[in-house]
Amino acid sequence: MLSLRLYLLQRITALLMAPLVLGHLAVIVYATQGGLSAAEILGRTHGSVPWLLFYGTFVFAVSIHAAIGVRAIVHEWAGLKGVVLEVVMWATGFGLFALGARAVWAVTFA
Amino acid sequence: MTSKFLKVTIERGADAKNAQQVFDVPAHESQTVLDVVSWVQQFADPTLSYRFACRVGMCGSCAMMVNGVPRWTCRTHISKVLDGNSVTIGPLRNLPIIKDLVVDMDPFFDKWVAAEGMHHGGLTRDDPVALVDETSAARIEANAGIECINCSVCHAACDTVAGNPEYLGPAALQRAWTLLNDARDEGREAVLDAVSGKGGCHNCHSMGSCTAYCPSGLDPMSAIAGLKRETTKSFLERVR
Numbered sequence: 001m002l003s004l005r006l007y008l009l010q011r012i013t014a015l016l017m018a019p020l021v022l023g024h025l026a027v028i029v030y031a032t033q034g035g036l037s038a039a040e041i042l043g044r045t046h047g048s049v050p051w052l053l054f055y056g057t058f059v060f061a062v063s064i065h066a067a068i069g070v071r072a073i074v075h076e077w078a079g080l081k082g083v084v085l086e087v088v089m090w091a092t093g094f095g096l097f098a099l100g101a102r103a104v105w106a107v108t109f110a
Numbered sequence: 111m112t113s114k115f116l117k118v119t120i121e122r123g124a125d126a127k128n129a130q131q132v133f134d135v136p137a138h139e140s141q142t143v144l145d146v147v148s149w150v151q152q153f154a155d156p157t158l159s160y161r162f163a164c165r166v167g168m169c170g171s172c173a174m175m176v177n178g179v180p181r182w183t184c185r186t187h188i189s190k191v192l193d194g195n196s197v198t199i200g201p202l203r204n205l206p207i208i209k210d211l212v213v214d215m216d217p218f219f220d221k222w223v224a225a226e227g228m229h230h231g232g233l234t235r236d237d238p239v240a241l242v243d244e245t246s247a248a249r250i251e252a253n254a255g256i257e258c259i260n261c262s263v264c265h266a267a268c269d270t271v272a273g274n275p276e277y278l279g280p281a282a283l284q285r286a287w288t289l290l291n292d293a294r295d296e297g298r299e300a301v302l303d304a305v306s307g308k309g310g311c312h313n314c315h316s317m318g319s320c321t322a323y324c325p326s327g328l329d330p331m332s333a334i335a336g337l338k339r340e341t342t343k344s345f346l347e348r349v350r
């Protein structure tokens with residue numbers, strides 16, 4: 001159920017995510033080891049375009065990557081196909097994007 | 111051989127798992143799984159249906175599930191697969207059962223056609239015979255896959271085929287890959303399109319059951335990886 005286009009989208013988003021995951025892990029280690037408080041973290045991320053771009057790209061890539069992965073899984077393991085399969089894929093993608101985008105917005109500009 | 115008789119369970123009927131029959135088959139030295147099935151048909155139950163032709167691993171018609179694993183039965187020694195003194199033999203997975211151990215191979219071969227697994231010739235009988243450079247990288251790739259005997263063992267081993275009936279499967283895709291690397295084949299675009307659709311090579315999860323179980327020692331998984339690379343390359347070229 002994966003055509004060339006979906007396959008490419010999933011590989012490209014994987015490529016995007018690889019450095020972002022490493023960056024994200026580094027941020028976690030830095031923030032916890034350094035003993036930054038929530039307020040201090042927010043102080044640094046608030047109003048920051050670079051953080052918006054970093055995590056915004058991450059959320060965007062994750063949404064696409066995961067939606068395509070879920071598509072393959074529910075087709076092969078639950079037998080979903082046709083319109084239902086499309087709906088599940090898009091709902092997964094938009095759902096993840098909405099959740100992620102809301103969080104990113106909250107720590108950068110809200 | 112510890113005992114003089116083998117306990118042979120054969121799965122029969124469309125609902126194979128629920129129609130098991132047990133036979134006591136005399137044990138011999140150098141006995142293949144196919145010998146055991148043949149003994150049952152000849153001496154215990156002449157209504158048992160199964161398929162074979164060459165008995166030497168060339169025709170690809172004798173594949174069955176042996177203790178849940180797809181195998182060519184004519185070249186599988188029973189001593190290698192016995193679980194204690196017993197063995198369970200069933201029809202090949204991922205294909206419709208016709209009767210007993212005989213499956214319908216049509217869907218398997220239909221997929222070869224769907225993958226454009228036929229020669230796309232460009233020459234006529236008036237042209238000189240095309241010379242093939244056996245040392246070229248492409249020819250080496252093609253040669254790696256051409257000894258396929260169409261036994262469908264890989265197709266039975268593939269969980270992606272099981273979950274996604276449209277998936278063309280390892281054998282058909284490997285065939286497409288050999289054609290793509292054959293200097294005499296002129297169907298490049300047709301092949302690339304055929305393996306890029308809904309059931310195409312991009313569905314493969316690269317877990318390698320096909321390669322692990324192919325009795326001829328072929329490597330469809332790597333052939334499919336090659337198709338993924340080539341289709342990606344040609345897509346990017348078209349976009350540019």
Ligand code: SF4
Nearest residue numbers: 268314315317318320
């Ligand atoms: S590697 Fe691909 S073709 Fe081979 S068994 Fe796995 S999914 Fe099927």
Ligand code: SF4
Nearest residue numbers: 258259261262264324
């Ligand atoms: S690739 Fe191997 S297992 Fe698959 S059909 Fe050909 S010979 Fe049989």
Ligand code: FES
Nearest residue numbers: 165167170172184
């Ligand atoms: S009978 Fe021909 S391959 Fe087994």
